[in-house]
Amino acid sequence: xxxxxxxxxxxxxxxxxxxxxxxxxxxxxxxxxxxxxxxxxxxxxxxxxxxxxxxxxxxxxxxxxxxxxxxxxxxxxxxxxxxxxxxxxxxxxxxxxxxxxxxxxxxxxxxxxxxxxxxxxxxxxxxxxxxxxxxxxxxxxxxxxxxxxxxxxxxxxxxxxxxxxx
Amino acid sequence: xxxxxxxxxxxxxxxxxxxxxxxxxxxxxxxxxxxxxxxxxxxxxxxxxxxxxxxxxxxxxxxxxxxxxxxxxxxxxxxxxxxxxxxxxxxxxxxxxxxxxxxxxxxxxxxxxxxxxxxxxxxxxxxxxxxxxxxxxxxxxxxxxxxxxxxxxxxxxxxxxxxxxxxxxxxxxxxxxxxxxxxxxxxxxxxxxxxxxxxxxxxxxxxxxxxxxxxxxxxxxxxxxxxxxxxxxxxxxxxxxxxxxxxxxxxxxxxxxxxxxxxx
Numbered sequence: 001x002x003x004x005x006x007x008x009x010x011x012x013x014x015x016x017x018x019x020x021x022x023x024x025x026x027x028x029x030x031x032x033x034x035x036x037x038x039x040x041x042x043x044x045x046x047x048x049x050x051x052x053x054x055x056x057x058x059x060x061x062x063x064x065x066x067x068x069x070x071x072x073x074x075x076x077x078x079x080x081x082x083x084x085x086x087x088x089x090x091x092x093x094x095x096x097x098x099x100x101x102x103x104x105x106x107x108x109x110x111x112x113x114x115x116x117x118x119x120x121x122x123x124x125x126x127x128x129x130x131x132x133x134x135x136x137x138x139x140x141x142x143x144x145x146x147x148x149x150x151x152x153x154x155x156x157x158x159x160x161x162x163x164x165x166x
Numbered sequence: 167x168x169x170x171x172x173x174x175x176x177x178x179x180x181x182x183x184x185x186x187x188x189x190x191x192x193x194x195x196x197x198x199x200x201x202x203x204x205x206x207x208x209x210x211x212x213x214x215x216x217x218x219x220x221x222x223x224x225x226x227x228x229x230x231x232x233x234x235x236x237x238x239x240x241x242x243x244x245x246x247x248x249x250x251x252x253x254x255x256x257x258x259x260x261x262x263x264x265x266x267x268x269x270x271x272x273x274x275x276x277x278x279x280x281x282x283x284x285x286x287x288x289x290x291x292x293x294x295x296x297x298x299x300x301x302x303x304x305x306x307x308x309x310x311x312x313x314x315x316x317x318x319x320x321x322x323x324x325x326x327x328x329x330x331x332x333x334x335x336x337x338x339x340x341x342x343x344x345x346x347x348x349x350x351x352x353x354x355x356x357x358x359x360x361x362x363x364x365x366x367x368x369x370x371x372x373x374x375x376x377x378x379x380x381x382x383x384x385x386x387x388x389x390x391x392x393x394x395x396x397x398x399x400x401x402x403x404x405x406x407x408x409x410x411x412x413x414x415x416x417x418x419x420x421x422x423x424x425x426x427x428x429x430x
Contacts, residue, residue: 053308054214083218084303086310119321140200141318142207150200166310 003038010036010044010069017068020060021145024103027061031091034082043076044069049087051166052146089166101129106151106162126162128153138162168230170360172223173260174367175301176250177357177403179219180261183251184411185282186212187418188269197272204318208279211311218304220247252422256412257405260355264347266402266411273326273336277344280319284380285351285373287312292368301366320384327388334389341385342393349398351377358403 014033019025027033027048035047046065050058062079069077089108097107106129125134133155140150148161189209196202224245231245243249265282269275290312293305326333352374354362361367385392401407422428 050214050307052211052214053218053304053311054210054212056210082303083307084299086303086307119317119324140204141314142200142204144203146207146210150203 006038006042006044006074007036009072010046010074013068013072014046014065017061017064020057020064022100022103022105024099025096027065029093029096029099031089031093031096032061032087033065041076043078044074045078045080047080047082049082049085051087055146057145087166089163092163100163104129104160105148106160108163108165110165126151128156128158129160130158131156136160168226170357171298171364171366172226172230173355173357174361175219175223175226177260177355178301179216179223179250180259181265181282181286182212182219183216184259184261184414185265185279186210186216187414188265188267189275189279191269192275201272205275205279208315208318211308211315215304215308215311216251217247218307220250222300222304224250248422252419253426256407256415259405259407259411259415260357260403261407261411262347262350263399263402263408264344264350266408266414267344267347268410270340270343271336272322273333273340274343276319276322276326277337277340279315280323280384281344281348281381283312283316283319284377284384287316288373288376288380289368289370292373293366296361296367297365323384323390324388327385327390337388337390341390345393346396346399350400350402353400353403355403 011028014028014036015026017027019027019030030051032048032051033046034049037045037047039045046069048058048061048065058081062081065079066077090110092108100107106126109126126136126138127134128136128151131153133153135154136151137154138149139152139159143150143161147163147166149164150159151162152159186209189205189212192202192205193209194202196205224247227245264278267274267278287309290305290309294302294309296302296305323337327337328334352370354370358367358370362369382392
């Protein structure tokens, strides 16, 4: 296999490696895989970046990537974590946003129109993933994982997670 | 030079670890579920930041140990993020005294977080522009998280200060208890001075004005008054800690010391 073929094959495999905390998303949907390299000795290196500094899923994600590649015959896999440039929800794929919504988690708003840091801000217009109303309110800045906030829909009354714009 | 950079990185790591650990003591004890989740999320961010700093410090230390006098160092184990967090003693920790103060009630925890987040925000804004690439990357990453911490803690200071008679009196007590630990942030240690000279870290003295401005803005909205003539405590940066740090470490390090090298 040429290097280009190997690299394409790896990107294809990564499409099926899930995020352990939001299993409908792949590591590619999340935008945390920054690069795939093949070294001169043929061993692959995958460059990943964490969503949050303390994201506890990173070790699991690295293991998931390693196992998936080993199952496909790759050896001497190196997984490198980089911090810069810092991850942003703008890197999340369109497909990923749609999957999140279908899963019942409101996808992140684009950074330009959101990320309002005023105190007690009447937060962003976040759409309820159930009934699609924008008549929602933030219950808490922090949700069930580091990357989410807790919202409630004032129309259908359902509470839901919002993937924070970051 | 390297020694100053190592100490400086450990200072940043220790601040984050110790405050992260303190906040984690709230896990399962928060006043309401949402805020229990909030304070433990903040813990997670801080401990993540601490890991990034410890990993960097250990990388520099291992490099130094390898290049200097390898025969004598061969016996030494490799330094790691875990050895730095779990196998140093209280006088080796370089965190400021503020972050090791006991949680007290919710008012104390909130105010401590607000003082620290306001400081950390200003510090990291400068650190990310500094000449050390890795410190800059860690700071840049952390800044997004600190923005949440600062907003969340500011809102709570206002909510409690301008709240009920009970919440107000508790905030006032917290202010009296904690104010004297804020001065230390702005007195540079020898390591911090060396980092200014190298263009790596900012002069913390110069952060004081912006910090005071932020604090005054939030406290005035909370209808709280800054205590006057408060004696400022310091010493944490050079390892002179309160008994509180020993208490934290005896818990934080107990498993790692009972089972050194254990894996799970």
